Each structure stands twice: as C-alpha cells, then as structure tokens.
Amino acid sequence: MNKNPLIAYMEQRDRLSAEEREVIESCVHDVVELPAGADIVQEGARPTRSCLMLSGLSARYHLMSDGGRQISAFHIAGDFIDLHSLLLGRMDHAVGAITPVRIATVPHEYLRGLTNTHPHLTRLFWLSTLIDAAIHRRWLMANGGLDSVGRVAHLVCEMYSRMRVVGLCEGNSFRLPISQNVLADAVGLSVVHVNRTVQRLRRTRYLHWQGDMVEILDFDGLAGLAEFDPSYLNLEPEAR
Amino acid sequence: MNKNPLIAYMEQRDRLSAEEREVIESCVHDVVELPAGADIVQEGARPTRSCLMLSGLSARYHLMSDGGRQISAFHIAGDFIDLHSLLLGRMDHAVGAITPVRIATVPHEYLRGLTNTHPHLTRLFWLSTLIDAAIHRRWLMANGGLDSVGRVAHLVCEMYSRMRVVGLCEGNSFRLPISQNVLADAVGLSVVHVNRTVQRLRRTRYLHWQGDMVEILDFDGLAGLAEFDPSYLNLEPEAR
DNA sequence: CGGCTCTTTGACCTTGCTCAATTCGCGTGG
C-alpha cells in the first residue's frame, strides 16, 4: 500500500482526473502520528482542520453518563474521519485512536476552497460522508434488529469488505485489532456477552478468529447470519 | 407555515442570499401527495429525483429477514429525504409515508447542476445530509446505551426540537403521529415493551402524551432521561 | 518475575420478548 489510500477509496467509487488525483495527493501534507488510546478529535471541539486516516484504526465514540462508551463507527486508512466538521460547527462526538494511527490533517480553508473550485471532487467528498451515514444506518439495523451473533458477524463482514478495498486484506485474512471491550462498545453488548458471542461465532466455522487475525472461511455463511449486503458501501465505480 | 419549510430549515443553519432563496423555492415544483403507508422510495431503487418533504411524516426503514422493520430516521417538513440518492447509486433502504405526505420531487440533473454553479448552496445541501448522519449517530448512542425509557424519551426530545424549528409546535405541544408499533421499530423494542415504557414515561410527569398529542411539561427532566443535547441538530445559524 | 490488559468462565439477576387475550376508539354499514 504505497498508494494514497484516499485515492484508492475514491477510485473505488468513481473515476478521478489526473488533476483531481494531484489535489487529493496534496491533502496529505501535515502528517501526524498518535499512539493507541489518544483522542484525535475531542467531543465539543470546533476543529479548523479535518483528519484523513493514513494507517491504523480509529473509532468515533460518545461517552454516556454511566461511564459507558458507545462507538458509532470505525475508521481505517482512506477514511476522512471528521470531514463533517467542515460544515458542522461543534463535534457531537469524539474520535479516538484504537491502534497507533497516522493521519494527515487538512485545513478547512483548503477544503472549503475546493468546494468553490472543484465541484466533482466536492461531490466525492460529500459522497464519503454519505457512505459514513449509510454505515450508521446499517449499524442501526444490525444493532436494532439482529441478535448478538448477527451483530458481531455484521461488523466482521463490514470491516472485511472495507479493508479489502484499501488493500488491507491478504486473501481472506485481515487484522482486526479490536479488543472485545471495544467490540462490546460498538455492538452495544456487555464484554462478557461479546466474549460468548465470539466463541459461538467461531463454532460456526464460518471464520477463524485468533487474536487480531480474522480469516473468513465462508463469507456467505457469515453474511447470512449478519443479513449483510455490501451494496450500502457503494463499492462500484460510477459517475457521481 | 406558508413559508417553504426547506428555507426555514436552511435559515436555521446559515444565512441565505435572495438568489439562493429563489433557487430553493424553484425546487418546489413537482408536488406529489401520497397516502399513509405508501412507499415514497423503495429499497434497491435508483431514483432520478430526490424528494423534499413539504408536510406529513415519513420514515426510512429496512425490512429484516424475520419480517421485522427497523426504522433509522423520521422525516418532517423541510427534510430532504433522499438527497443522498443523488450520489449514492442504489437506495440501501426504503422511505415510507407514516402519515399522508406532500412531497416535492426534484430532478437529480437539476441538483447536480446546482453543485456546479452554487457552491454555498451545495454546502448547505451537504450539511443537511451531515445532520442526518449526526441524527443516525445519536440514535446509535441512544439505542445502544440507554434503557427503554431513555430511548423513547430521546426520540420525543428529538422530534420536539426538530419540529419547533419548522414551526410544527404550538407552545410545548406537538403532534407525534407515531403508533406504538412504529415507535417500537424505531427504538428497537417490542410493541409490548414500548407500551409499558410509554406508560412509565407518562408517570414521570415530564410530559402529557395522549394519542397523537405530546405536551412537554419538563423538557430538562426528559432530556435528562434521554441524555439529550440538541447541539447535534446544529440549530445555530453559522457561516458554512 | 511482576504488572498489565485482554480473554474466559461460572452463577445469578434483570430487562425486555413472546404469546395470548382483552379493551378502546372510531368509522362503516344496516
């Protein structure tokens, strides 16, 4: 993965002109590294830059009054994690690094400038936030309508599908550096129950899940449990 | 409410030029009425027009394999219910009319044209989809981290806050034409449990809820149950 | 080795689900 992951992300969805590729390339300028556990953006902040993930895993979350943490999305290389802060004033949630991350920070002025000069690129940026919203909807479906096994299976299917696009899979295997604690916060279950659910999932033989490594053995089987249909990820190139 | 509700929606978030107001006005052209229960957009469709709610209540939903329906958002006057179909190819969910609705349908070509000529308006359209996403996130928080009372209270707080903006409240009262069946599909609980939850909510004396009519008696009390903070709705005008 | 986080297990409890029946409001046809 030498290629800029945002270009990979975009080209999975539409065709880019040479100039557009250059513009995107120029976004990767101010690169920052943060350790696992660090907050990339804090809830309530009013960022003046947006962050593009270059590597690692991060999560959007919100702290509940009982101390619990609810995760509403994971972000991997190629994801613009807080592009929405360009137009939304205050951050209504925080973004934290799950693993060590490398991110490029892009000034809002620069992005706003692009919206005045590059309509097509603007639509693609917009698109990426729309896909985020589609993912949120899917999580609502999964967390509201599936049992614990389905929820976890759904997350695995989604992360697998998204990681493939940006070249983070080897064959049917990928690293999912999500502890069961974090997993629990994402699917809205207790750690104990997540643990038992993962064990049940392993017993299905649809996947191997050992530590960080997940190998998909029967994607269709897994997708069946999760009622997973990847079309919400908009992985087909199309004129946008 | 003679005013175009989309203009009310936009002006709650930013200042509009006279020309922009005109452009928005011109979107309300092809008006359609649909009865309660009708599908406004079907899952899997590839719309060539987007729908703007003028009146009534609609819901985005997805049918689960067990026949259940998971609702991921409600839409009221002023909401662009499938603006995202402009850039996303296939609808990953359906939108159904909960009450009879009046909608304006706007051709995608027209909207796409605006993205080429009106950057500020484009940002505002983008903004409206970002607010939708913020609402999804909030629902994820509520449905994942609150008990049944909190979830229902959250929905009430949100609908109240949103309806006020577009002039659908009288004092502290508003119509919430959502049957307990529909409510159950939105908060991810069974009808029976929703019924008991609503009764518990009534006993708190934070609200009067009789049939369709909800009167908020103690918003802060309700917001406390729901951990509700309206800032995610971005109700403050700001240069975007 | 010691400390730390993550995983796993057991026992018991609670919230919310299912099934089934009753009631209520309201509009329609007789």
Place this chain on the structure above:
DNA sequence: CCACGCGAATTGAGCAAGGTCAAAGAGCCG
C-alpha cells in the same frame, strides 16, 4: 342509533437473551 370490524393500546404470564459480579487464565512487556 346500534352492531360490527379493525387497528391501536393495554394487560398478564411465562420465557430467554443478555447484564452484572467475581474470579481465574493467558499473553505480553519491562
């Protein structure tokens, strides 16, 4: 005016998925 039908609201009883508490392994790093 009244019986009837129908969807929505309500209630009761028993069940089950998932939560809580507590403790024991496992893996990893200094």
